[in-house]
Amino acid sequence: MKRSQIKRRPLADTVLSSLEPEAKEYRELDGNGLYFRVKPDGSKSWQLRYKRPDGKWSWIGLGGHPETSGSLAREKAEQLRADAAAGKNPIASKREREQQALEAANSTFEALALEWHAAKRPNWTEGTATRVLGTLKKNVFPIFGKRSYVSITPMEWLEFLRDLEKTGIIEQTGRIRAICREVYDLALVTGRADHNPLESLHKHLATRKATNYPHVSQDELPALLRAIRNYPHADDVRLGLFLLSRLAVRPGELREARWEEIDLDKALWTIPAHRMKRRREHVVPLPKQAIEALQQLHKLTGYQPLVFPGRSDKTAPRSNTVFVMALRRLGYQGRQTGHGFRHIASTILNEHGFNADHIEAQLSHVKEGVAGVYNKAQYIKQRRHMMQWYADHLEALERGNVVELEHARRA
Structure with a gap:
């Protein structure tokens, strides 16, 4: 749609998606200093107009669209307006939040496990690398992948592994425990953790006597x-x-x-x-x-x-x-x-x-x-x-x- 057809603000998501580019870049006010920018090449993004401590007006980007939705852009704008009202530099505050988000993402169990997998992969066959990653994606990441690895307690790991045992995959549960224990060992040796929550859990889990691969008798x-x-x-x-x-x-x-x-x-x-x-x-x-x-x-x-x-x-x-x-x-x-x-x-x-x-x-x-x-x-x-x-x-x-x-x- 053309911007002349906009009838209300804040801008609806359907309006944001359908706004057409023009020969020159333009901005449309969403409300309270928040603008939606549309470039001639069709790319769209959010910008906040704010007053700096020296009294001059400036712009700060809040992310592209559609990655940054209207509701998320308004939430970010509210945070930055509050920072400016408190005398903080909104740009510095934005960078600090982004760094905190990055650190949080890198401290998840999934991020640590992928780092461990990348380090081990050169010493594995392609089949082993694929099986290990597949095991993590199927069994562990859905439960603990987005959690901070330092926040997961031994009791949580024990309950998780016991739930796996109940499905009858005792040997595979042992392999999963061994993989996750090695992942935590990486955090230990690199100074990012001070203990391994899986270290002694094998004492409290079921075991199954190892068996050979099925094979016929010599008579058969x-x-x-x-x-x-x-x-x-x-x-x-x-x-x-x-x-x-x-x-x-x-x-x-x-x-x-x-x-x-x-x-x-x-x-x-x-x-x-x-x-x-x-x-x-x-x-x-x-x-x-x-x-x-x-x-x-x-x-x-x-x-x-x-x-x-x-x-x-x-x-x-x-x-x-x-x-x-x-x-x-x-x-x-x-x-x-x-x-x-x-x-x-x-x-x-x-x-x-x-x-x-x-x-x-x-x-x-x-x-x-x-x-x-x-x-x-x-x-x-x-x-x-x-x-x-x-x-x-x-x-x-x-x-x-x-x-x-x-x-x-x-x-």
């Missing part, structure tokens, strides 16, 4: 291997399940694999540090069965950087549920997971007498400290022999003609 393993071989759906998923069963890698490591990491001639797969759980480069020897599977995969996806590109977005890997859903389709829901193949490999290799250090190196399990100084190609010769034996053993299980031999002890 041959049937599972045959089911994988005959998986009737996507060929890349079938081959992915085959590789998971033979290589004992984590599902995410395989799902996000890139062809540039794999040297078929040398029969080695080098997983870069940023994709490993412990941020250490890891070399996986490839038995001949894995080489054959990768050669088949290369015919399907070799034109893409990713070994398992997504269906709709070829620049992103397959969904993180692709393998567990495939196992579900085969009838193994709750009985076998992609991660469970690692447990199966560890059990079989240990039972057949292979060196525990070689097995742990294959699983990329590394001790902390000096004892765990890591060599990315640790025991590579021994692991080549071990994983070829394992692939041959699974092949024999699948065919139903296993002959137990002392392979490992002669290695």
Whole structure:
């Protein structure tokens, strides 16, 4: 609308939104020294005309529209008029309020948690960073995100965590508590808090005995291997399940694999540090069965950087549920997971007498400290022999003609 059509003041919100720009900037009085400014480019803002202590009139901006509504602009104007009447400088008062608002925003639990997340992210895989942030956004921020972190009491945290436990997610509750405790540790070491309200809460929360990822028994393993071989759906998923069963890698490591990491001639797969759980480069020897599977995969996806590109977005890997859903389709829901193949490999290799250090190196399990100084190609010769034996053993299980031999002890 044109400003000549304004019929009453203060200006209604509909008037503020519909006022049309003109060739020159203009201001329309809202009331009591508060004006609504409209520029030729259509941008709109609020200004207050006030008298300075020296008696001269001046202008002070109160924010743009529509970010600053009419009611908010009038509230700000009233505060500044009161400051001026008390002999204060309205500009200085405005800056002080803005600084206080900024400090309040930066002292929220959400702000602290995002700062902690940004600091930790370089040491995490992309999947871990996404999961942690998603957990905070889903479970914690809706309750405590806008609260000042120093104002949240241990009792409030305890009640919050107990409410989570009541939903049955005991293990996830423990992870949430650990995340939030680390967030407060950041405030402690940077001098912004003098205690951690989550420090001893684990003593008053439920615990659940750790369990391994679901996996079939050794008696059930041959049937599972045959089911994988005959998986009737996507060929890349079938081959992915085959590789998971033979290589004992984590599902995410395989799902996000890139062809540039794999040297078929040398029969080695080098997983870069940023994709490993412990941020250490890891070399996986490839038995001949894995080489054959990768050669088949290369015919399907070799034109893409990713070994398992997504269906709709070829620049992103397959969904993180692709393998567990495939196992579900085969009838193994709750009985076998992609991660469970690692447990199966560890059990079989240990039972057949292979060196525990070689097995742990294959699983990329590394001790902390000096004892765990890591060599990315640790025991590579021994692991080549071990994983070829394992692939041959699974092949024999699948065919139903296993002959137990002392392979490992002669290695």
